[in-house]
Amino acid sequence: MKRILLPTDFSENAWNAIVYAVALYQDLDCIFYVFNVYNQPVSGPYTGITSAKARAAIQQAQVENSKKGLENVLSKINSTFKNPKHTFxxxxxxxxxxxxxxEVVKTLQIDCIxxxxNGASTLKEMTLGSKTASLIGVVNCPIIAVPKRKNxxxxxxxxxxxxxxxxxxxxxxxPLLRLAALNQSKISVLHIRDRDKQLTSKQVAAQESLKSILKPYSSDFxxxxxxxxxxxxHAFSESRKLDLLCVIAKEQDFLKRILNQSHSKSISNHSQIPLLILNIKNFS
Structure with a gap:
């Protein structure tokens, strides 16, 4: 049974990711963990009885908000989806x-997050410390980031x-190979380089290794x-009409390059392709 973590802040974007996840794994037995994290803002040290009481009150309010929010999400899930293969x-x-x-990924043995x-704007923020970015290079399991309103x-x-x-x-x-097998997907490998630079012997070996791994699958280079x-x-993704873009993130370095804020707004506005983010630590 596949174990999927669905972080939610009870927003429309979070709900859209739940809908996407349920459709993506519609043919697999899954348990979905709808996950909310709450943490009172730190505005300064708490001192004295009044501050301690205030902190306790804030935390209790957050506990109640989290509990109620999750109840509402589960109620909406149960009234929207009727797949016997899925448990929430x-x-x-x-x-x-x-x-x-x-902590949750480890204790619940999560297979995917x-x-x-928010689409292009949030992808740009990923290099600046968004919630998605905070997980890159930290969790070993893959992350699928679903853009706003992406069906x-x-x-x-x-x-x-x-x-x-x-x-x-x-x-x-x-994770990439399993998704490709599940959906009978074609895998299109993209490499970008300067015209006057050739692949090093190490890069050629890596390319041949990748070709060997992808041999059982439909693939192009x-x-x-x-x-x-x-x-x-972005141009490659749009021209190929990709349904998913996989990146092997060296922490945030790769994303900083492909999501650099200097690229044109017209390209950014078309960044509506879900990202499959793999941890480079799993390749060592």
Whole structure:
């Protein structure tokens, strides 16, 4: 049974990610954990009896809000979805978001995190410390970031953007391969480089290793030259009409390049492709 974590702040974006997740895994037995993290804002040290009482009152209010919010989400889920393969339960924690997610991923043996974003603007914020970004390079399980108002459609083609600077492995690519097998998806590999630069021997070896791993799957390899990383990735994604873009995040470094704020607004506005984010630590 697949275990999926669905972080929610009770927003429309979070609900959209739940809808996407349920559709994505409609044919698999799954348990979905609808997860809310609450943490009172830190405005300064608490001192004295009054401050202690105020802190306790704030925390209790947050407990109640989290409990009520999760009850409402589960009620909406139960009235919206009727898949006998799926089970839903709720979890809440009083903790910093990234710490709470790490704890839950470990204790509940989570296979994947699916969470909503605001699309292009939030993807840009991911390099500046959004909730999604706080998990990159921290949790070992894959993260699927679903843009705002993105409706699920069968994943016919998955893009994999790479610089061939990592040792590919079946284990590291397993989340991508499983999704490709589940949806009978084509995998399109993209490499961007300068025209006058050739692949190093190490990169050639990595490319051959990747080709070997992808041999059982429908796949193509593409190279774009003399184009910026951000522009190239977005142009490739749009021209191929990708249903999912997979990135192997070296913490936040790769995302900082492909989501660089210098790329044009017109390209940013078309960043409506869900991201599958893999942890590079699983490739070592």
């Amino acid at each position: 339960t709720s979890v809440s924690k009083y903790e910093l978001f990234d710490v709470a997610v790490q 699916i969470m909503g974003t 699920y459609r069968r994943i016919k083609e998955i893009g994999l953007s790479t610089d061939y600077d990592i040792p590919f492995s079946d284990y590291g690519l397993d 593409f190279t774009l030259t003399d184009i910026g990383i951000a522009t190239g990735v």
